[in-house]
Amino acid sequence: MPRIIALVLLVVAAIASPAAADPLYDFFHYEEPRPPVSGDCGAAGEGIWYGEFAGKRYDNFRDQYEPFSARGCFESELACRIWTNQAVTYLGRGPIIYATCMRRG
Numbered sequence: 001m002p003r004i005i006a007l008v009l010l011v012v013a014a015i016a017s018p019a020a021a022d023p024l025y026d027f028f029h030y031e032e033p034r035p036p037v038s039g040d041c042g043a044a045g046e047g048i049w050y051g052e053f054a055g056k057r058y059d060n061f062r063d064q065y066e067p068f069s070a071r072g073c074f075e076s077e078l079a080c081r082i083w084t085n086q087a088v089t090y091l092g093r094g095p096i097i098y099a100t101c102m103r104r105g
Helices: 002-016 077-091
Strands: 048-059 063-076 098-102
Touching: 048 077, 063 077, 077 098
Parallel strands: none
Antiparallel strands: 048 063, 048 098
């Protein structure tokens, strides 16, 4: 009986941790950048900054460009510019078509 339990534990350990067995898994694990998060324009009041961004994101898997656009509202010009730069990073090697930050109200 103890041999069966030991064999079952050995099989479970071998199946459950293939990534943990590889010490370089975290080193080579690449995570795609996520789209930038923008503020809600519906809840925003006076004196906000409005940003728009449009471009094309290159999809390495399908070897083609996909359109990408986003808009949002921010408390300051700096927050809007940071968001625009995050959108450029999200595009990767795709072209930028349009990017702006303007004050509303």
